[in-house]
Amino acid sequence: MKIPFAFAIGTMLLMTATRLFAEPPLPTLANVAYGTHPRQVLDFWKAPSSQPTPLLFVIHGGAWMTGDKAKPDFLQQCLDAHISIVSINYRFISDANEARVWPPVQWPLQDSARALQFVRSKAAEWNIDPKRIGASGGSAGGFSCLWLAFHPDMADPKSDDPVARQSTRLCCVLAMVPQTTLDPQLMKQWIPNMDYGQHAFALPAYADFLKDRQRLMPWIDRFSPYTLATRDDPPVYLFYDSVPALGQPQKDPCHSVNLGVTFAEHLKQVGISVELNYPNARDVKHPDLFSFLADNLKLPQVK
Secondary structure, eight states: OOOOHHHHHHHHHHHHHHHHHSOOOOOSEEEEESSSSTTOEEEEEOOOOSSOEEEEEEEOOSTTTSOOSSSOTTHHHHHHTTOEEEEEOOOOHHHHHHTTOSSTTHHHHHHHHHHHHHHHHTHHHHTEEEEEEEEEEETHHHHHHHHHHHSOOOOOTTOSSTTTTSOOOOSOEEEESOOOOOOHHHHHHHOTTOOOSGGGGTOSSHHHHHHTHHHHHHHHHHHOHHHHOOTTSOOEEEEOSSOOOTTSOOSSGGGOTHHHHHHHHHHHHHTOOEEEEOTTOSSOSOSSHHHHHHHHTTOOOOO
């Protein structure tokens, strides 16, 4: 029987609307502690599969100052594709400041690494393939994902702690509107009205960030994805919702595609596979963001 076109389109729209407004599935495991701080917790959604599944490791944004692990991006798409998913909370910069930890940015970044190691330690129990873990995040969460991807493996094989012995390597990263460096001078070259990043070092203003740049460079290099990238790092997808205009003021400086343009070129020169997607970008292999994750997690035929 031939189905009328209008009826088919209406049915598709109804199904889409139902999915958009449906409540997201509850975690298989909620608020699992990977540390002792109240914010060192994660949620885990187990994808149905008789074989170990890939996993998407999600880090929320919020300038490392706010945000929550609830309702991670790509949740239903992952589960439908038999990809398990973890979404983490982490200690904020404000928590580090309160504990007099300097530079405070190290706490949210270190937590992302510890959470990833914890998840790998649960691979057998949670039916996860530890070799197929990709990461995704927006804004500061995207920065954290890139930092994880480019940092040398933080596994300590001699540690008495079984979690610390786990790898921090990733097989791919999807970063949405991420910052890509903590070098204030470099960011200022790309975006003249940039005013973001000083909080990572507990500085009151961007002028102080520029003034103290030389003193901070060892730490900037230690924490910046731009500096850490090497040829053996995994493929990266960068998504921004603005059009490149290097050297021009931006409406939303800390999420501007200008942060990704030179960064993407740098990754190509280093030898890392990278896709940069923005409005009207050309030759984007994966215009659908999730397809990049699916391809790079190398989904097997699920039985």
